[in-house]
Amino acid sequence: MxxxxxxxxxxxxxxxxxxxxxxxxxxxxxxxxxxxxxxxxxxxxxxxxxxERVEKPEWNSYPAPMDLPRSAEDERFVQSFGVDNAAAATAFYDKYGFVIFDDILDADECAATTAEIWSYLEEQHPGLQRDDEGTWEVLSAVRYGLPEAQAIFTPQVVANRQNQRLYAALDAILPRMPDSNGKFDSPHPDPNSIVMSQDRWCVYRPTIKNPDWKTAENLHLDVNPWTYAGLNPSEIETLSYSATESGGERFPLRDFRIEMTAVQGAPRSTGEHVQGVLNLLDNREQDGGTRLVPGFHRCFADWVNALGSPEDNLLQDGPYDNWLLRRSHGGASFKFSSQDPIHDLSRRAPLRAGSLLLWNQLVVHGSRANNSEAFRLGQFVRGFRAGEMTSDRAWARMRAVRHQLGSARLQLSSLAPHVFGLPENYSDEDAEPRFRHESGGQVQCQVALTPESLDP
CATH class of the missing domain: 1.10.287 (Helix Hairpins)
Structure with missing residues (x-):
């Protein structure tokens, strides 16, 4: 033919x-x-x-449609949990592949983060004024409300990454590492330390008066299915987190994005990773934002087996064809066609201001456009256990984070050793934190000045 x-x-x-x-x-x-x-x-x-609609074998592996339970206090929102109710939250997460935690940020923290985002945007876009709707036209809908920077290091954004309630939520969801028997060479104090992503935020403008401001709708996975399944090699442990040249520009933060898509489940697992968003405003169904395919994490393996080879999924030749967008170090994003029936299985997850939405990285997710008079603002987060990294990557990552935090003179909290691999009171950019196990399993932090610790 x-x-x-x-x-x-x-x-x-x-x-x-x-x-x-x-x-x-x-x-x-x-x-x-x-x-x-x-x-x-x-x-x-x-x-x-x-x-013509052609049945694809992978469609048979999709989960059955799932309705999401609503909040008993306010049916506009999906059921959510306090961080002190870890057992119920974990059971919900295991079933649906995502969970919402209440009251991670308080009203002042939400307001401070929102103000910081607007200040950043006004600095990047001359003429933009947060209180003047006539100036919002300068923002782009093409980038899904994301800034151009691959990671944001501003005071409140960094403070949120060290938030104790955020840490507790991630600690409740992520599987724990086995005992290291004292053999743990890392800037983080413990294999079960939660390492926090260095990510960014998003802004969806109101679209009732300006439909052209709507972002495109999509579904995808931020993982290479074949790499995660162990069928393709991952080079995630070779990440240097140093500046790279691309098109005449330097991207010192690009490796923070790459580490998300190059995770591996076998043969050497990089562990379970969760993605998430800290919600800064009440986010109703019509306000747009994250949507997910509940239960997809439980059928991921069968779905990968039905896909065929990566080479068979590189191009979109027809309207029902999905495709793999390859990235470096074995990473990739998997994009679903707008005609794929998986869209019928997706569900929006409306949530309150200050809440945290976490989802398993193996859950298909994406965004829905804003169809309201309100803004949608959120800060993206991701977490994984420190023991999932090799020693070389952990130290390289810490140096890159230290460089960014030191340059911005940002405040660190008591959780900094866990989330960043840095002591709370470090004052010299050349100070290299070193952690060692003492008798009784206690973890202590020392600061050692070494020439080798200089930033690349």
Whole structure:
């Protein structure tokens, strides 16, 4: 059977021949015209067949549709939990692949983060004013409300990464590491320390008056399915977190994004990772934001087996074709076609201001456009256990974080050793934190000045 690409090529050749024949004799012109007409009919038929729904084997592995339980206090929002109710929250997470924790940020912290985001945007976009709707046009809907920077290091954003309630929520959800028997070389004090991502935030503008401000809707996975399944190698442990050249620009923070998509489940697991968003404003169904496919984490392995090879999933030849967007170090994002029936299984997860939405990285997720008069603002977070990193990557990562925090003169908390690999009271950018296990299993921090600790 002639493929669409072959028909396109023949159509182009016939069109070129017709243009040449236009300067030649009438019989040649007529013959070229007939050939062009025949190809046009075949091309139209080929397009029609491509639009027909074709059952794909991986569709059979999708989870059954799941309705989400609503909050007993306010049915506008999905059921949520306090950080002190870890058992119920974990049971919900295991079933649905995500969970919402209440009151992670208080009202003052939400307001401070929101103000910080606006200050950043006003600095980056001259003429923008947070209180003047007429200036919001300068923001882009194409980037899903994300800043261009790969990671943001501003005071309140960094403070949120060290939030004790956020840490407790992640600690409740992430599986614990086995005992290291004292063999743990890391800037973090314990294999079960929660390492926090260095990420960014998003802003969705109100769209009632300006429909053009709506962001595109999508579903995806921030993981290479074949790498996670151990079928492709991951080079995540070779990340240096140093500046790289790309198109004449330097991207010292790009490795913080790469580490998210290059995670591996086998043969050497990088552990379970959870993604999340700290919600800064009440986020109703119509305000747009995160949507998820509940239960997908439990069918992930069967789905990968049904996909075939990575090479079979690199291009979107038809409207029902999904595709793999490859990234470095074995990472990738998997994109779902807008025609894929998985969209019928997705559910929005509305949540209150100050709440935290966490989801298993193996859960298909994406965004829904804002269809309201309200803003949507959130800070993205991600966490994993320190013991999942090799020693070399852990130290390289700490140096990159230290460089960013030191340059910005940002305040650290008592959780800094766990989330950043840095002591709370470090004062010299060249100070290298070293942790060692003492008798009784206690963990202590020392600061050692070494030439090797200089930032790259």
């Amino acid at each position: 002639t493929t669409r690409a072959e028909l396109d090529a023949r159509y182009g050749v016939a069109l070129e021949a017709l243009q040449i024949a236009a300067k030649a004799k009438a019989p040649d012109l007529e013959e070229c015209g007939l050939e062009l007409q025949r190809l046009k009919i075949k091309l139209r038929e080929s397009k029609r067949r491509l639009m």
